[in-house]
Amino acid sequence: MATILITGAAGSIGTAVTPLLRAAGHRLRLLDVTPPSASGPADEVLLASATDDAAMHAAAAGTDLVVHLASHAAERTWRQIVDLNVESARVALDAARDAGSAILLASSVHAAGFVPSDEAGDGMPRARPDTYYGFSKVVSEALGDLYADRFGMRIVNARIMTFGDRPHTARSRSTWLSAADFARVVEAALTAPVGNAIVWGVSANTRRTVSLEPGRAIGYEPQDDAEAHVHALAAELGLASPDDIPPVGSDPLGGIFVDLPLGGPGP
Template sequence: MALIALTGASGRIATAVRPRLRAAGHRLVLCDAPGVVVHDVDPATESTVEADVRDVDVQAEAFAGADLVVHLGAFSDERSWAEILAVNIDGTRAVCEAARVAGVRRMLLASSVHAAGYVPVDSTLARQGMPLPAPDTYYGVSKAALEAIGGLYAGRFAMTVVSARIMTFDDRPGGPRSLQSWLSPGDMTRLVLAALTTGAQGHHVVWGVSSNTRRVVDLTPGLAIGFDPQDDAEVDAEVVERRDPSRPPGVLGGGFADAAYVLGEPHGGAGDRP
């Protein structure tokens, strides 16, 4: 089967999809920053590499022979501009360049809903096709830049690149917004496998979202690359609404788009805010 390299291998998404990818028969190269421990490594099917996300040479060596690079390594929340620039933007450029140097022809890049955080949930832009970037934070800007870098490498080097605007990834939907935006571990795995096997060429921006009954974005861009999500947050709707009966936010970015959300500060300066 295929060899898949993952950056950010210690993170939540990689940790959730790894056993599913192994069960599908694939071998994995797990990359994360020096000193970061990747847990529960299966030595029969997985190898680990310590690599700064900005280090082209080390990552190119790690990616050698890979059929797909899945780029998950980044700050997953708001940070100072300097941190966002160094890790999320420069890091993405380095990962793409390392994949090119290694001869990898396919990449899946983890973008975010926050690249389009100011798009209203009830707009045609959200419900049909794929809206242009409307980032809600420095973090959102970094994901819009990721999509642009992916488009550059797809066009200049004839690579197949999927930029997935991941919405709310979790084991189960946790709140009213996630009834619209949940991405299950199973469907995230289906997204990886779609990027691995798609016959589509060039750059494709898709929504990383499950087939939720209350979904407010279009599955068509994902279906065009073979991403056909199967899970639905509605199975947990009664529990979620009993726990939190509030209405979902009016824009895709949720709380990240609030005027009170402070640019450059983790969680918008709200301490332990989820």
Template sequence: MKVLVTGAAGSIGRVVTVGLAELGHVVVGLDRVPQPDGEDSAWHTVDATDADAVAAVFEEESPDAVVHLAGHPGEASLPDSLTSHVVTTGALLDAMVEHDVRRLVYASSNHAVGRTPRGGPPEAGPVGADARLRPDTFYGVAKVAAEALMSLYADRYGIDAVACRIGSFLERPETVRHLATWLSPDDCVRMVAAALTAPAPGFAVLYGISHNTRAWWDLAPGRALGYEPRDDAEDFAGIIEARPEDEAEAAHVGGPYATAQFERPALDRTS
């Protein structure tokens, strides 16, 4: 399969491009920065908000699928967040429709449900893919909006679109919260590969975490698409030191993004 990977120069992008190539896929990278040294796959230095430039890449490369990892990875103003996550997704979806590309795998975020409280009754269980959308930031709002756009294109054009609500992508967990939210590099590749090849998912959501003993999110939606994580953050529990922030970060599944430090006006004003 020929896969166009946006955000290919980012931390997740570099892992995914290598991992997909090792699985036999032909990978085409797209990022607004030049190709990192030492990589030799096809590459396009393009801003994914530029619909004409994105369409030109599709015209040249004729990909079979898209893995959309591009976007600002943190909080910004509402307009900037929507541009980074929703406008880029729209540009890709339009190019997919124009060139009959049928599969999109999207790096959504756990922050789409980040204001979901923790510490409820035990019978409540892990947060499922059908849980109420409760973004914790404008970043989370933009991820929710991008998922909604994918759902629209799935219904309108029959595109298969999988939103992967990624937890904490790290080489290894570093905080107590990460023991619940960690996504290992190897499991990230497994997740993307499964989302690319799942038969006819339509519009689907999965939680992008490893097989963590303390997981806050339900892995069943991912398993239904063929994602079988193997790593467990609990293997690192003995070296994670407690911090004063741990209690506040455990109050909601979004962790620090759901705390007051991320509260800000929707719009940046000049006066």
């Protein structure tokens, strides 16, 4: 099995995926500025910032894959976004390059937030960020191109949509990503070909408006479907039936992020 470094391991995605990767037999190094609650006795916990070059190089040494999750996960000021999201992506890529490791970068649907849902198409739409946060993920994708072309690295940028235990909004009926499916993205990144693959981080939702084909090209085959949770979703929304859940139609992929003030607080 592989040795995997997870940055931002104390966050929601890291907390959810850590036990799944451990159960699959992988050796885990968990890096964050606070102790990850999901760490186990066999995991190596590293308390450090993902922007610390020396700490990241030491953490990545001897790994097969770096899973870079460390990031502000919503809109912040320009300086906060640049200092953490942009800088940590560069540091993570440098560390993975020097370690000879593959890397999975957590991009976001907000890199293409202004794309209408019904125009997402069969492939991967161009970047149309909806916030400074979304812009930072466009930078992550562009750095992936740069490092793949210059250094022959194996890189996956996963445009994560709506991560959670189940869909909780009408929009997430199409955009939900389960923890188990994100673990499958990680597994696919271990054997991704040389280059920078940009894929959708989304489950196999019947109502999804984006394509699974970019992910399938690197071996990602999601298994979960938001339709398994539609009765709970309808009840949560106060609706009589799943048939009453409104479709996303032409709504922007970025949802409410397109209306946030730039540099303002996230939702």
